Amino acid sequence: MIPTVNIITLAALCIVSVALPVIGCIIVWRRTGASVISFFIGMAVFLVCFIIAIATSVLGQFLIASPVILTLVLSLRAGLVEEFGRFVAFKWLLKRRTAVSDGFMYGVGHGGMEVLLVLSLSMVSNLVLVFMFNSGGMEALAPYAAPDQIELLAQSMDELAKASPLYLSVGLIERISAMCIHISLSVIVFCAVRQRKWLYFLLAIGLHTLADASTALYVGGYVGVWGIEAILAGVAVCFALIAWRIARGYRLPVEPVEVAAPSI
Secondary structure (H helix, E strand, O other), X not given: OXXXXXXXXXXXXXHXXXXXXXXXXXXXXXXXXXXXXXXXXXXXXXXXXXXXXXXXXXXXXXXXXXXXXXXXXXXXXXXXXXXXXXXXXXXXXXOOOOOHHHHHHHHHHHHHHHHHHHHHHHHHHHHHHHHHHHHHHXXXXXXXXXXXXXXXXXXXXXXXXXXXXXXXXXHHHHHHHHHHHHHHHHHHHHHHHHHOOHHHHHHHHHHHHXXXXXXXXXXXXXXXXXXXXXXXXXXXXXXXXXXHHHHHOOOOOOOOOOOOOOOO
């Protein structure tokens, strides 16, 4: 049986993960007046990137055997795909938005969509499995799983039963760090596009790749769960400082004004 406190924790995490991007959008809108359209564009662009990520991840698993190398390759892919997605959004979809706050709002939508797809759906799936398991044990889950997945499912239920509420909350902590990273990268790419400073765009790709590549430390067994969460939190803070410095110097380029020649 899965303890009641763990079920309550999963339900709370599901509610918080849905509320997080919505509350973030409302706060940014009220504090800065940024367009809500930027929020939804961010969500839409991440959804496209997410579909590409699933396809390339499946392909990568066929081609690369080492989990660590696969993580590093997929990190570079994430940096390229998502930053190019941001570039397209700011260059064409949000070309009339010139305030940094719109770049910030876009980041809330981009990161918020990741929270919904990665954490919220996972929590809903876990809750469904937990209720089925508590009502009829593994026999209740057997009809919905392939024979080779029964053992894995049983192991998952055992881990959920033994996990503490704090451990179950790791996913939310990670998504908050990731959302902060997405906001920072969105501000950097926004400034890159508006100021035509393409080194900022390359910087964003490099930073994104570095952030995702840090998870190879966990995949390779070099750090534990709390170790990698501390690293990601540190990365989020560093990226926020970089984005803040870049945003402080944000100035729109002055277009040359053509002066008509005096008539004779």
